[in-house]
Amino acid sequence: MGETYKVPVGPIHIALEEPVYFKVTVHGETVEHVDILSGFVHRGMEALVLRRNFLQNMIITERTCSLCSNNHPFTYIMAVEKIAGVKIPPRAEYLRVIADEVKRAASHLFNVSMLAHLVGFHSLMTQTMETREVLQDVKESIWGNRMDLGANTIGGVKYDLDKEQIRYLIKQLNSIKKPIRELAAIYRDNRIVRARTEGVGVLSKEDTLRLGVVGPTARGSGVNNDIRLIYPYAAYDKLDWDVVLEDGCDVRARALVRLREVFQAINLVEQCLKALPDGPVKTKGFPRIPKGEGVARTEAPRGELFFYVKSDGSSKPERMKWRVPTYLNWEALKVMMPGNKIADISVIFNSIDPCISCTER
């Protein structure tokens, strides 16, 4: 028993079929040390966007990742709007929140269903996916695509909701409330799920603050860093909501944060639909982007997303840089994993809701 071994995990088939490679040092079956190797899906997007104009980049940024595909163009557009000094109409602000929260609910349901898959509870996974399918149908019916909504544009939003669509949206959201409540109870109380998630992948509050962890991963350790609250954008400051916090610090706490945020997202969409002001959804014409720099932050489903855009007054950006939440969160894996069993690696990895294609771009 006194020996340590090195076990390669990845680069294929870790949690979400995304490529990242772990060099794990184990003592018996217990993880002692983790090394992360990445760079398998680098696509050179930051160079690619410099060869496209501002309108084309709305789509390119959206293709960075499919699960937070609304937040990338959203943040990019907010940064460009800051350079151009555009103020979007109030109706557009609410519509942006609606698109964002529907995506957030679907993304969180996907992550918790992956958790069920990794703990070996496949019927729970299919059932969660089945419930999520209602949201996918909503996205397809209103925005035209299951993942890439294309909701935002520079100066407003591309879509508008008429009375019938609002009725449809409310009906569909009401129809998933009961199934999600049932599923959340299983995630919370089921013996198998608890045995695999409770006390696994512990990240203390001190480590969370030290590593700058963001999003539901940090909120599962009781750290409130929700950009929607501390740096409000769109219509978030006009809505009535509270940040979801759990203090379990483990995989279970993070899953519970996500499940509670699904309800919160549904609630926020309903509030937006009730308070939706009349008026245009977009400023007139296309604004000229002058020379300048802009930054924007939003709360993506995985945490804080940051965009920097520099324009030289031409039709193309001079420099663009984005920092995605997973980049901060995967450092925390080196704290979470040691002390756990090999079988828990994928569960812990999934608990930060990793998005490798975002991080490596």
Next chain:
Amino acid sequence: MAGFFKIAIRNFLNSPTTDPYPFGETFTPENYRGIIDYTPELCIGCNTCEYVCPSGAIRVREKEDGSGISFSFWLNTCSHCGNCGYYCPTDAVFNSNDFHTARHQSEKFIPTIDDGISYVQCSNCKQKMKRPVEALLARAYEEITEEVRHQTSLCPECRRMKRFERM
């Protein structure tokens, strides 16, 4: 485990949730961003669709024989983002809700839409010019009078001269 049994038994009594596609109907929303369609009658050859297309699936060029403007579209390059349809000033390019994108290998690299518009002649100097499109006139003028119709049948150069004469 009891919590899940309730769901399992309910599922057992319900009918399947999957659609019998391709042997039956499936759910296709009205707004679905499917394959691009093109209406040459509405096109003004303004090149906006090519400018906003991030994947370079659209090409708008002057025809080789100079008789008009061609519009080519490659389905295999398209990412179905809907930017072209959104920014098209006359809705000549739009997303249909057809999602059947399978094509023969031989058609992989050839344009799936190869169409375009022809130039018309100026009623005064017979020079070739882009024709006026009703949809754009309706946006520019409150009422399309005979005077406006006559003006639009002239090339920009002749129109300027006519206006100049009137002053």
